[in-house]
Amino acid sequence: MIPASAEVASFHASRWRRPFEWWLDGVDQGWALKAFLSAFVVIWTAFLIVAYQSGDLHPDVLETWSLGREFAWGHAKHPPLMGWIAGVWSLVFPPADWSFHLLAMLNSALALSIIDLVSRRFVRGDKRLVILLLLFLLPAYQFHAPRFNANTVLLATWPLATYCFLRSFETRKLLWSIAAGAASALAMLGKYYSVFLLVGFVIAAAAHPQRRTYFMSPAPWISAIVGLLVLGPHLWWLVTTGSTPFDYALAAHGGSTRANSIKEAIQFALGVAGYLALPAFAFCLMVRSHLKKFVSDLRRPDTGLTLLAWIFAVTIALPPLVAIALGTDLPPLWSLQGLFLPVVIAVAATTFKIERFDTVNLAVAVLAIVLVCVIAAPFHAIYRNTNAFGMNRNFLSGAALEITKQWREATDMPFTTITGDDNLAFATAFYSPDHPRYRLSLGEPQLTNEDGWAAMCFVGDARCIGWMDSLRPEPFIRSEFTLQTSLWGQPGLTKKIAALIVLPSTRIQPERTSGPRRGPSREFMTSEAEQSVR
Numbered sequence: 001m002i003p004a005s006a007e008v009a010s011f012h013a014s015r016w017r018r019p020f021e022w023w024l025d026g027v028d029q030g031w032a033l034k035a036f037l038s039a040f041v042v043i044w045t046a047f048l049i050v051a052y053q054s055g056d057l058h059p060d061v062l063e064t065w066s067l068g069r070e071f072a073w074g075h076a077k078h079p080p081l082m083g084w085i086a087g088v089w090s091l092v093f094p095p096a097d098w099s100f101h102l103l104a105m106l107n108s109a110l111a112l113s114i115i116d117l118v119s120r121r122f123v124r125g126d127k128r129l130v131i132l133l134l135l136f137l138l139p140a141y142q143f144h145a146p147r148f149n150a151n152t153v154l155l156a157t158w159p160l161a162t163y164c165f166l167r168s169f170e171t172r173k174l175l176w177s178i179a180a181g182a183a184s185a186l187a188m189l190g191k192y193y194s195v196f197l198l199v200g201f202v203i204a205a206a207a208h209p210q211r212r213t214y215f216m217s218p219a220p221w222i223s224a225i226v227g228l229l230v231l232g233p234h235l236w237w238l239v240t241t242g243s244t245p246f247d248y249a250l251a252a253h254g255g256s257t258r259a260n261s262i263k264e265a266i267q268f269a270l271g272v273a274g275y276l277a278l279p280a281f282a283f284c285l286m287v288r289s290h291l292k293k294f295v296s297d298l299r300r301p302d303t304g305l306t307l308l309a310w311i312f313a314v315t316i317a318l319p320p321l322v323a324i325a326l327g328t329d330l331p332p333l334w335s336l337q338g339l340f341l342p343v344v345i346a347v348a349a350t351t352f353k354i355e356r357f358d359t360v361n362l363a364v365a366v367l368a369i370v371l372v373c374v375i376a377a378p379f380h381a382i383y384r385n386t387n388a389f390g391m392n393r394n395f396l397s398g399a400a401l402e403i404t405k406q407w408r409e410a411t412d413m414p415f416t417t418i419t420g421d422d423n424l425a426f427a428t429a430f431y432s433p434d435h436p437r438y439r440l441s442l443g444e445p446q447l448t449n450e451d452g453w454a455a456m457c458f459v460g461d462a463r464c465i466g467w468m469d470s471l472r473p474e475p476f477i478r479s480e481f482t483l484q485t486s487l488w489g490q491p492g493l494t495k496k497i498a499a500l501i502v503l504p505s506t507r508i509q510p511e512r513t514s515g516p517r518r519g520p521s522r523e524f525m526t527s528e529a530e531q532s533v534r
Contacts, residue, residue: 020360024126032129033116037109041102043370048101048146050377054384054487055393060149061100062396062426065090066438069429073237076244078150080234081189085153095430100148108145111155115340118163121304122348126359130286131340131347133359134279136366140336142373150191154337157187158197162311162341165201165223166304169208172219180219181226188231192245193334196315196322204310210303253328264330265320271332272316275339282365283346286358290350297349305345312341385485385492392458395495396427398483403454403499404432410477413452413504420455421464424497428456452504459496473502 026032067075068086093099119131145152161183168180187194287294315338323330407415415434418425429438457464479499485492
């Protein structure tokens with residue numbers, strides 16, 4: 001007989017688990033995953049809004065918004081998908097920090113929901129959520145995702161292309177073959193790095209025991225034709241514009257010595273192992289009593305899992321080889337969109353039941369991490385008010401508002417063009433209530449044809465200041481001002497910025513007037529040095 005006191009203790013000890021078990025019971029009913037991802041979007045968007053009160057959006061996000069202002073088949077740095085998404089988003093939502101935090105988290109939630117589609121090809125019930133919970137132990141979907149750029153759009157496009165390829169290989173049906181080609185092209189329109197995923201599809205299909213059946217069917221050829229058709233306008237753009245994204249990629253990431261490239265390749269492999277270490281440790285704890293069985297299951301995977309294993313192997317092994325051959329760098333960050341593959345493979349390969357007790361423990365651990373982050377959010381904001389973000393993110397919106405104020409004091413003509421330091425220029429395009437157009441790179445010849453424009457540089461940036469000093473436009477106003485951040489009434493960091501306003505040829509105001517200052521809620525104190533007007 002079990003003592004009554006022990007039964008009571010057991011009841012109280014298990015009572016807190018009941019909400020989690022109820023949630024897990026709803027997985028195959030469909031509502032549990034929706035509730036999980038909805039809560040994730042709401043909570044993590046709120047976290048980003050609070051945690052980044054001391055800093056503006058990452059310049060990559062500001063660049064993405066600028067690219068999305070006009071539809072184009074390509075851009076100077078990257079393929080156009082990120083700009084298309086930002087452009088469509090901006091038709092509904094305003095240019096504000098909160099709206100792009102929300103976009104980033106919706107993209108992350110979409111990625112996880114598509115990964116669940118892949119998982120459902122192999123598992124049901126608790127294991128579906130085990131996969132997503134393990135993915136939350138990666139930095140990809142919470143900390144990498146907010147930087148909405150060419151890398152983070154791959155979080156959703158890679159699993160989408162993988163799912164469509166998997167279905168096309170399994171069924172060889174027309175619609176899935178079309179979907180596989182279109183989704184693969186979409187991944188390429190996100191970033192050319194996706195070529196490794198496409199090579200992974202080809203090698204996985206060629207290495208699979210059913211390769212003959214697949215390649216003798218119309219499926220792969222339909223996928224290839226559809227992919228080329230979807231990519232066609234962008235490929236034409238590349239041909240007619242001189243392939244500028246490839247020039248940028250080589251300039252930004254090329255030029256490494258063979259020794260440095262080998263070092264980058266090793267760091268890439270170590271980075272991948274580091275990213276997967278925590279999910280792997282957590283999963284090993286969950287299957288600790290079945291480790292031998294788990295190893296045995298991995299040796300006899302489902303045929304679909306074999307495809308996924310080949311795709312993962314290629315996307316991890318091929319980039320370092322290419323980096324060494326071309327002499328380029330290779331940040332481990334570029335691997336994050338493909339790390340769902342080993343997690344799906346590991347969980348789906350298990351033929352034994354993962355104990356509900358361990359699944360609940362994993363859910364509680366993930367929830368605890370989220371709660372710690374939420375509690376830490378205001379402290380992170382306070383810390384960053386006196387300890388700078390990288391890329392001068394503490395000052396971007398303040399500089400944008402100040403140059404807009406100076407422009408309005410100098411002329412009543414529209415503020416249409418901004419250049420200079422890229423980060424400041426992108427920020428001005430986004431945060432200024434006038435939303436001037438960004439002009440690419442210092443000293444762009446097209447600026448000579450603009451009737452009035454402005455530029456900013458951080459004082460101390462020798463290249464940017466040297467470019468500004470070399471200009472002789474007429475008439476112009478040259479000034480310097482100092483920004484100091486202020487968070488919840490507490491003064492923070494200071495930064496000095498040089499500004500240049502090239503006045504329009506007509507309608508210069510005789511007196512200074514102050515225009516309205518609209519923008520984010522962050523406060524800045526501004527002190528201006530003397531202006532020189534010529």
